[in-house]
Amino acid sequence: MARRPTMTDIARKAGVSKGAVSYALNNQPGVSDDTRTRVLAIAEAMGYTPNSAARALNNAEVGAIGLVICRPATILGVEPFFMELISGISGELSARSVSLNVQVVADHAAEIEIYRRWWGGRHVDGVLIADVRVDDRRFGAVRQLGLPAVAHAGPGDFGGLPSVWSDDAASVTEAAEYLAALGHRRIARIGGLPGLLHTEIRTKAFHAACERLDVEALTVNADYTAPDGRRATRRVLSMNPAPTAIIYDNDIMAVAGMAVAKEMDVAVPDDVSMIAWDDSTLCNLVHPPLTALRRDVAGYGALAARTLAKLISEGHADSAQHDTAYLVARGSTARPGDRRRR
Numbered sequence: 001m002a003r004r005p006t007m008t009d010i011a012r013k014a015g016v017s018k019g020a021v022s023y024a025l026n027n028q029p030g031v032s033d034d035t036r037t038r039v040l041a042i043a044e045a046m047g048y049t050p051n052s053a054a055r056a057l058n059n060a061e062v063g064a065i066g067l068v069i070c071r072p073a074t075i076l077g078v079e080p081f082f083m084e085l086i087s088g089i090s091g092e093l094s095a096r097s098v099s100l101n102v103q104v105v106a107d108h109a110a111e112i113e114i115y116r117r118w119w120g121g122r123h124v125d126g127v128l129i130a131d132v133r134v135d136d137r138r139f140g141a142v143r144q145l146g147l148p149a150v151a152h153a154g155p156g157d158f159g160g161l162p163s164v165w166s167d168d169a170a171s172v173t174e175a176a177e178y179l180a181a182l183g184h185r186r187i188a189r190i191g192g193l194p195g196l197l198h199t200e201i202r203t204k205a206f207h208a209a210c211e212r213l214d215v216e217a218l219t220v221n222a223d224y225t226a227p228d229g230r231r232a233t234r235r236v237l238s239m240n241p242a243p244t245a246i247i248y249d250n251d252i253m254a255v256a257g258m259a260v261a262k263e264m265d266v267a268v269p270d271d272v273s274m275i276a277w278d279d280s281t282l283c284n285l286v287h288p289p290l291t292a293l294r295r296d297v298a299g300y301g302a303l304a305a306r307t308l309a310k311l312i313s314e315g316h317a318d319s320a321q322h323d324t325a326y327l328v329a330r331g332s333t334a335r336p337g338d339r340r341r342r
Helices: 007-014 018-027 033-046 051-057 082-092 108-120 140-145 166-183 197-212 226-237 251-263 297-314
Strands: 063-069 098-104 127-129 149-151 164-167 186-191 218-220 246-249 273-277 291-294 326-327
Touching: 007 018, 007 033, 007 297, 018 033, 018 246, 063 108, 063 197, 063 297, 082 297, 098 246, 098 297, 108 140, 127 140, 140 149, 149 297, 149 326, 164 297, 166 186, 166 246, 166 273, 166 291, 166 326, 186 197, 186 226, 186 251, 218 226, 218 273, 226 246, 226 251, 246 251
Parallel strands: 063 098, 063 127, 127 149, 149 164, 186 218, 186 246, 246 273, 273 291
Antiparallel strands: 291 326
16 A cells, blocks of 8 residues: 655645645645645645544544554553553643544554554554564554554664654663662563563663673563562572562562562562662552652653654654653662571
């Protein structure tokens, strides 16, 4: 399916500004009758049809963008990250009278099929691609369809697609440096799903920082859920010697890890310090409250929505870097003490 012609394409063909094209197509004053006639003729010849999201940006009809999440559906009800992300996207879109279609799938093949159905039926004007993998075939699929798309990932080359990202490498480095400054010399990380780009970025940066700091590092991957967080925590706390600090890739696994530490009679933070990613309300509901890497997830989602809206309406958008997550120290981290085992 060929790419839809845009106002930028018409402006280039007609030799006028995009603003002049907008005036002509919307029957507004500001261009001559000859220019209006020429623009309308070129638009008809190119098969131009204003997409719904672009019309919505001009306070006209309601459009839609899509977000497909390739995770178990049960995660969405308990995962603060996705709830805040969707909240930020929806808040930005509602101000533009654009709706958000969200669907959960089991794999990327099903996700690509949804893209084909959405785009073929003109159900969406663009999509946000989440959970980007190291080798991700979704980018080739959306390019082939001509479907406007923005990736939630970076930095990196996504086949010409713009992306919205934050510097995960800098954040995990800050966490490692903080723990090393407290005196920790054996640090574990309960990472996310292997193969996800942000997991690989965090893992590489974590181990590089620990090597530079002369700290022993260990990464155990999990799936962001509480059961897998508990499993991974039991594994690292059962090691001999066990780490004196753990960094978790989300807050759900960190909260689950605190429960495991209590079951194993391992005191937080006297025996083991813990740090969570994404400083949600959960981090303040446990005792001691969790030290966390804080970022504005809703703002991150809003930036992605704005970037996609620009791509849809103008035919081009630059990649955008959002604020870097920063450390908020609370009661779950301290200098390492003697491990208590009864």
